[in-house]
Amino acid sequence: MVARIVEVEAYRGSDDPASHAFRGLTTRNAPMFGNPGHAYIYFTYGNHYCLNVTTQAPGTPGAVLFRAVQPVEGISAMRFFRPNVSDSELTNGPGKLTKALAISKSLNEHDMTLRGPLFVTDRGKSNFEIWSSTRVGIRSGLDRLWRFYINGNPYVSKKGGLREQQLLR
DNA sequence: TCGAAGATTCTA
């Protein structure tokens, strides 16, 4: 399966009250303190896995949450993992996309920079506008516009953040 | 050891 990342959120450490790493190292958030480019996957609300990729040097917590992706290849497989929903609802949320792509805790701390079961790659330039807004589903850190998404992309999650602003072409 | 909250989703 192949999907294009269309919506993400940034999380940091002790300077970010919305981050799992705000209060320091714990069993769950340990990947955030590890090597960059690795998966940080956590289970939440008793139902859903959420996928992040770590971003900082070891010892400094930081990660980017995948909030929505656009199906590119293997759409029938995604439909198998998420039956009874329309194509636009297949991957337009952090819990939805992990289910559609069959991502679970077994891939936690996986190196996403190497070719393997789960990795990120650059498929070249496209024309789109990146906008930012407040992050979704958090109660603190609302002063930061750290949700980033492709403006107008139909696979961006419906429930967006506030105070949107345009960033790049 | 226990209680509360949670980077969500689905249903009524």
Next chain:
DNA sequence: AGAATCTTCGAA
């Protein structure tokens, strides 16, 4: 608007 559902965290 509210339930589902359970892991993780922090306080006691």
